[in-house]
Amino acid sequence: MATRRYSTAAEIALYYTRQTAYQPECKQLSVQVRKELLSKLEQVILARRKDIQEALFQDLGKAALESDYAEIFAVISELRFIQKKLGRWAAPTAVANNLLFFGAKAYIQSEPKGRTLIISPWNYPFQLPLVHLAASVAAGNTVILKPSEFSEHTNRILAEIIAEVFDPQHVAVVEGAVEETTQLLALRFDHIHFTGSPAVGKIVMQQAAKNLCGVTLELGGKSPVFIDRQTDLSKTCKNIIWAKFLNAGQTCIAPDYALVDSSLKEAFLAQLKEALITAFGTDPKLSKDYARIINGRQLTRLKTILEEELAQGTQLICGGEVLEEQRYMAPTVVIPTRLDRRLMQDELFGPILPVIFYQDLAEALQIVNEREKPLSCYIFSDNKAYVEQVIKHTSAGSTCINDAVIQIMHPNLPFAGVNNSGIGQSLGKFGFQDFSHQRAILQSSPWVRMSSFFWFPYKERTKKLVNLLIKWF
Template sequence: MRINSLKSNDAMNDFSSSTLTSELWKQSIKKTFERQLQSQYDIGKSSVSERIAKLEKLLKTILAYQKSIQEALYQDFRKAPAEVDITEIYAITGELKHTIKHLKSWMKPQYVPSPITQWGTSSYIHFEPKGVVLIISPWNFPFNLTFAPLISAIAAGNCVIIKPSENTPNSASLMKKMIAEVFPDNEVAIFEGNAEVAEYLTKLPFNHIFFTGSPSLGKKVMKAAAENLCSVTLELGGKSPVIVDETADLAKAAKRIAWAKFLNNGQICIAPDYLYIQENVKDEFLKLFKEQVRLFYGNTPEQSADYNRIVNKNHFNRLKRYIDEATSSGAVVELGGEMDESQRFISPTVLSNVSLESSLMQEEIFGPILPVISFQLIGEVLQHIQAHEKPLALYVFSNNQRFVNTIINQTRAGATVVNHNTLHFLNNNLPFGGSNNSGIGKSHGRYGFEEFSNAKAILKQWFPFSSGDLLTPPYTDFKQKLINLTIKYF
């Protein structure tokens, strides 16, 4: 199936078209939003079996479109089909199967104890939908990072509007087609378009906004949401460090770091952003790392069918500027450094002797460039990490448990992975998300279901007598004594 054939015929939803005026696409969004507001309570009262049926239909659709998803991502930034299967298809189908399996237990009331002062009552938590929610998804994993929060939102019983990234137009167009086959637009709708569309959407009074992107844009989303007292989930990013000490299995560390760093051409929010390596094993590690990159992509990565491209020229130029700035300031190219603007190609690149003040060490890289910094004592590493924003992930390779515990206890991050990297994203039993600059809120599995739910407290007085009835006005001396006894003993 050719991706060009997947372009929507619904002009009202294709906001990249120059033939549409601002008022027309705003009107289209507003009408869909209003329809979802009207239907949110009917959809919200859907049963477990009804929600599971929707998720099963979505699962069948994902599997049916597997080849089309591969083709769309190849056209957007030459993503290898096998990599699509691992990072896009499996990530979604795994989330779907996990949710289908556990949704019944998640939706059950959670009974909690009542204090003795409320004897005669029962208390429980009821998870109700937040209502109408907005999902703004990024370009680096367009299917994964659109459908994963959608799965949680549907499981929780919400209506959803999705704004995918304009940087991956083939993927956005295909997702629009797939969603329309599964859901009516009064339940789930996608609106394509540029930043102006996203800005307009964030000003609408949604009940929740789930945003994946950069911290700078996350601040704008949160500011817009605050105007409507709308809750947010922000999956952001930052500089995720990886630390390797002298006790690590260097061959395994080299293989796993190279895989995670150059997967998706480094365009991953949880990719190892920079490497701290203990000085006395630096040379051996770099030798193993270079060999591993060669085994992955051959002597000419530009010709490898498994090596992706930078998504657009703006990001290519940004990464080129980082490399040029670093090398002009004394950084040493240990590996790679080759670039081809016409192909948006940057080879797997490793730089040493990088200044901590350079853009490479101040900004999230989001590309196939790995700065390497040597250290002797862990204190200097901790000092650097603690002085900067909390990362979305932190990775440590070591066989010294005391060293590992020191890292875990003296750093703060959205997640810490020991002797591997990025795999935590695919464990649906773990919460995924950042802290402060790297994100707000959690997703995946039960954590995603609860993120799109309101945990409503329910208390029922089932016994005719209530101790609270003794503490109503007028406050006599006897009642004051009861109040004093309650404060003292209960």
């Protein structure tokens, strides 16, 4: 493999200059041309399927099947959905008039925002860049894509695929780390889409504010799981194991910690251990289906958090093994003794599941509401009143009942956070709208221009008209 290199300052400047010049032409690309580009992207991805699988294995140790459904299928599904719906989304949408605008024509026209920047993370290094790229291209924008420097092998395939489909004046990939990202953020974009941590999201937002640039922030947080006594415990534990340890816990909407009715303690822990053995065997490092941590830095962070907790009396239920040369951390379940340390303050983003047993629902709700609003909230209960109480007394970007993580796969639901977990919406129609400006257009009545009613100088009839409007409209 060739020696890795980052994009130079000159290359970044050239991409930006060319995209700025091309943007007026890009804005005029028909819906049909945009669909053809997305169709070509789909075909190139399918042709490179094995290469994508291999790159994801090298970066994250992902099984080919997991790469297929969690990365490749997610992109293909989004591309096909956009192609199917784009004509309808991009068409002008008429809005109703009231009597005040009788005879006028009012409608909303989606138009491209212009130059867009997409900054993507390393945990789903193929899926996340491309689903947002698809939305921006569908909306008629130019795109500079900045993937994470940590997913080196996937980035190479990603760049090759994009170069085969798009001219760099339309879509370009910039590789680099902090220096290159800083250079990009200093440029005047019309919209920035960032996926990552809240800490970096604040930096992105500060830089965007200098140019009054719109932002979409997909961040994270500690997504809780509520487990009621009225639930099928066997199915629930299997759902949690899959959602938590998919991609070795490196999923932004993965369950971060579990809140379990205390009456279920022994049964829950027994079912959880049984589900783990069913999923990965008695020695998970031998499982071909269990992924690895992206790099040594992240592994050290997770290892340190776990060691700190165990030294403070946190109970280790299972797991805990770390093999640094393999970037491996076993699926780990713990019962914390306190909730004010890093384990229960920071988003874990790894294969550690803290379990907290509550006496009543009010206690569990308080634990959640003392923290920042999470990206997702999961509820396992067959009790409708319990579910309604959790939804009513919490706030989250999304909520899934009696399953986990799958809400992101629904084509007609937005993917979004709230406050600390994100700003703006993505995927499907919501992604298209996020990269579009909804332009309000009003064509006055052919018989009379409303502004003539308010013409200077103001007269008594103008006053009567205004009083009439205040009273009846």
